[in-house]
Amino acid sequence: MTQIIFDDVWKEYGEHIVLERINLTLDDHEFLAVIGPSGAGKTTFLRMLLSQEAPTRGRILIDGEPIAPEPTADRGVVFQRYSVFPHRTVLGNVMMGPQWAASPLLGRLFGARRRAVEERAMALLTRVGLAEHAEKYPAQLSGGMQQRLALAQALIMKPKVLLLDEPFGALDPGTRKQMHELVSELWEENAMTIVMVTHDLPEAFLLGTRVIAVERPRKDPQAPERFGATIVSDYETKCRIVRDSRRFEADRAKARLTLVPDAFLPADGTSAAALVKD
């Protein structure tokens, strides 16, 4: 169970107000997509959730407690690129987090403990389709494979919150589609909340259970840094409608029912549709 609250959060760099009045309550197992124009502060929002930045004002609470001041293992992150360590093998990359967590001085485990971590890492690599590439180095992988590795690397720490910063931005459309499916499945399978920044509107509505748009509602042409961006739209209901209609479509396809427009015409002449068996 993970609930995240932004309570009147502001982020300023000197005179520059980047974000202001951010108020948001995220329920358990939410998939939040954050959209907005370039420079609106989306990455800053994510960095505050990672504790790489602290709010200038306001509070962020995770499960009722103030967010830890330092990054912790229960918050994982995947960036658009370079999340993985180039000099470690694929397997080594996935094993690294648990090894450092269990052995903070050496970053290495031995014997049965090492084998247990290796087994978990291999299971995850199988899950993301990289088992046969375990001994390769990241440079030998395609962009999509590197992102699958980055996901496995984050997931092995069993994060309560997974932060995704434009994770599919550098991928071609086919690979992107595969990654959408994988991330959706991983989100369903794991008890975690996802917060994803994206520039891609269809992607936001495809994956998100909630989509928020962040933008500057007030602009001062003389002093553009005087006002920060805030949440200007919250598409929670729209997401539910999109999700329900997708579920309806899936159920309809499963039951082999076809939607036929104008299958019968009501007496008042209005158009209608009916579901008929294939």
Ligand SMILES: Nc1ncnc2c1ncn2[C@@H]1O[C@H](COP(=O)(O)OP(=O)(O)OP(=O)(O)O)[C@@H](O)[C@H]1O
């Ligand atoms: N450490 C920092 N010091 C000063 N200003 C910063 C710092 N980090 C971010 N900013 C400023 O905050 C603003 C928002 O940056 P941010 O990267 O969060 O935007 P974004 O919405 O993620 O942009 P994009 O979509 O282009 O990635 C920018 O004007 C940026 O210059």
